[in-house]
Amino acid sequence: MERRIQLTVNGRERTITTDPRRRLLDVLREDLGLIGAKEGCGEGECGACSVILNGLLVNSCLVPIGQADGSVINTIEGMANGEELHPIQQAFLDYGAVQCGYCTPGMILAADHLLEERSHPTAEEIKEGLSGNLCRCTGYQKIIQAIQAVSREEE
Amino acid sequence: MYYQPHYLQEALQLLHSQEMLLLAGGSDLYPRFKGYLTDAGKLLDLSCIQELQKIEETKEALSIGSMVTHQILQREKRVSSSFPSLSQAASLIGSPQIRSRGTMGGNLANASPAADLPPILMALEAKIEVASLKESKIMLLEDLFKGPGETALARDEIILRALLPPPKEGTFIIFHKIGRRKALSISVLNMALLAEISSGCLKKLRIVVGSAAPTPLRIHLAEELGEGEEFTPLLVEELAHLVSKEIRPIDDLRASARYRRSVAQELVKISLFSLLGGADHGEKDSADC
Numbered sequence: 127m128e129r130r131i132q133l134t135v136n137g138r139e140r141t142i143t144t145d146p147r148r149r150l151l152d153v154l155r156e157d158l159g160l161i162g163a164k165e166g167c168g169e170g171e172c173g174a175c176s177v178i179l180n181g182l183l184v185n186s187c188l189v190p191i192g193q194a195d196g197s198v199i200n201t202i203e204g205m206a207n208g209e210e211l212h213p214i215q216q217a218f219l220d221y222g223a224v225q226c227g228y229c230t231p232g233m234i235l236a237a238d239h240l241l242e243e244r245s246h247p248t249a250e251e252i253k254e255g256l257s258g259n260l261c262r263c264t265g266y267q268k269i270i271q272a273i274q275a276v277s278r279e280e281e
Numbered sequence: 282m283y284y285q286p287h288y289l290q291e292a293l294q295l296l297h298s299q300e301m302l303l304l305a306g307g308s309d310l311y312p313r314f315k316g317y318l319t320d321a322g323k324l325l326d327l328s329c330i331q332e333l334q335k336i337e338e339t340k341e342a343l344s345i346g347s348m349v350t351h352q353i354l355q356r357e358k359r360v361s362s363s364f365p366s367l368s369q370a371a372s373l374i375g376s377p378q379i380r381s382r383g384t385m386g387g388n389l390a391n392a393s394p395a396a397d398l399p400p401i402l403m404a405l406e407a408k409i410e411v412a413s414l415k416e417s418k419i420m421l422l423e424d425l426f427k428g429p430g431e432t433a434l435a436r437d438e439i440i441l442r443a444l445l446p447p448p449k450e451g452t453f454i455i456f457h458k459i460g461r462r463k464a465l466s467i468s469v470l471n472m473a474l475l476a477e478i479s480s481g482c483l484k485k486l487r488i489v490v491g492s493a494a495p496t497p498l499r500i501h502l503a504e505e506l507g508e509g510e511e512f513t514p515l516l517v518e519e520l521a522h523l524v525s526k527e528i529r530p531i532d533d534l535r536a537s538a539r540y541r542r543s544v545a546q547e548l549v550k551i552s553l554f555s556l557l558g559g560a561d562h563g564e565k566d567s568a569d570c
Contacts, residue, residue, distance in 0.1 A: 129283075145283075145319060146326075147283050147318035147319045147321070147324060148318075149311070149318075169311065170312065170378065171465055173376065182381040182382075183378050183381055184378055184381055185308075185379070185382070187311065187316060188307045188311045188379075188382055190304065190318055192283055193307070193326065236378075239377075254464075257376050257463065257465070258375070258464060
């Protein structure tokens with residue numbers, strides 16, 4: 127059984143017809159070609175599939191597309207402005223906060239969501255804000271430094 | 282099949298007529314089906330029913346709709362001002378991503394022995410309203426849990442809301458969670474404790490331990506031992522010892538049963554000793570309880 131689902135993804139309206147039980151992650155990657163969100167664990171533990179859904183940070187592997195009908199979604203593909211990187215993306219490069227890169231889209235969206243709620247988070251608040259995102263390469267310190275740098279720039 | 286009713290009556294009607302799995306926030310259901318809810322048979326999605334998302338305050342109780350998420354429990358003023366320990370327990374669940382989707386009703390109906398909300402809600406003496414097409418009824422939350430993943434809910438019943446009576450003056454409520462790490466950890470042990478103390482006497486005591494038995498476990502013997510007694514360090518030691526004896530933990534991949542018993546004992550001590558320091562004990566000499 128299929129249903130018509132309407133989404134606004136990175137500011138663009140999209141309509142798809144699909145099974146409402148499919149995961150938002152699969153619709154983004156397979157139907158819309160947005161492969162920035164990654165599947166890591168597939169059970170909400172790693173955060174590699176994080177996207178922003180109606181202003182909330184979510185694991186797109188745990189969201190049935192039927193529950194996303196009518197929603198506004200931001201993914202990593204919507205962060206840069208043309209060739210110009212988003213300040214968080216630039217800071218991740220500047221501070222070496224990216225190694226293999228698999229966790230990076232989710233990390234950047236979690237960071238963006240955190241800075242949206244709190245423009246000057248403490249190191250502890252950054253850790254809490256990223257607590258749903260695993261990184262197996264960087265040891266997190268450089269990611270925290272990158273986010274602190276963005277928050278300083280905003281002063 | 283996938284049904285997404287907007288009205289409770291419609292949901293109850295659907296559930297009455299056929300076997301269906303309830304979908305709340307999805308944070309437990311997707312892992313259970315390895316990401317394929319297409320394998321889950323008929324699904325009844327409760328996410329569009331406004332009535333289940335409401336928080337309402339009356340004189341008798343704070344009513345929390347079953348589809349209220351952990352993030353809302355954590356941040357909503359009407360919850361955190363009257364029941365800060367409930368907000369704290371919600372804040373310790375999963376991660377920001379899980380808390381923005383997972384719901385209170387899902388956490389209860391899933392009936393995990395290690396869930397974080399049942400112990401605190403039971404210590405707060407929560408009741409739940411449960412409805413089927415035929416009737417709605419109010420029951421004590423502690424009567425919901427029957428075993429790991431098993432509840433007293435009939436096939437056609439939905440949890441509508443939890444009802445929390447306002448705490449009496451002189452009541453202290455404490456929640457502790459012990460996990461392998463801070464975020465995304467399933468509790469090795471959790472404990473909620475309610476103590477009403479007046480003039481050095483322990484008037485009322487509720488101790489509920491999670492991840493220590495097939496269901497969240499209220500320690501009745503400890504409550505009977507403590508209530509009406511003078512609140513002293515000796516009593517705290519006795520209560521802590523009794524709780525560690527009464528729980529029925531198992532060895533599993535997260536911890537050994539022995540460790541859980543010793544953690545339970547320490548958590549009772551930490552909780553109650555913190556109250557011995559801060560509570561109003563009235564006269565310095567022994568209280569007349």
